[in-house]
Amino acid sequence: MPREGADTMQYSKELKESIIRKMLPPNSESISKISKEEGISEQTLRNWRDNARAKGMAAPGNTNSKLALFFRQFFNRLVLNM
Secondary structure: OOEEOOOOEEOOHHHHHHHHHHHOOOOOOOHHHHHHHHOOOHHHHHHHHHHHHHOOOOOOOOOOOHHHHHHHHHHHHHHHOO
């Protein structure tokens, strides 16, 4: 559940992680869809995705090539099954 701050909402680490997992294969849900379902702005979701990438977590990218998609899915399966 989000907590309201002075100017921003604060979300739990668990919620952020579960939403980032929705972005990953096999779900590969779009930021737009997640935003509508969860009531969280698309920009906030992009920030979470970008922060996850910066920390080295496999996070969805902006590239649409089939080869890039294959390697992202392969890597994510390795990481999620550890």
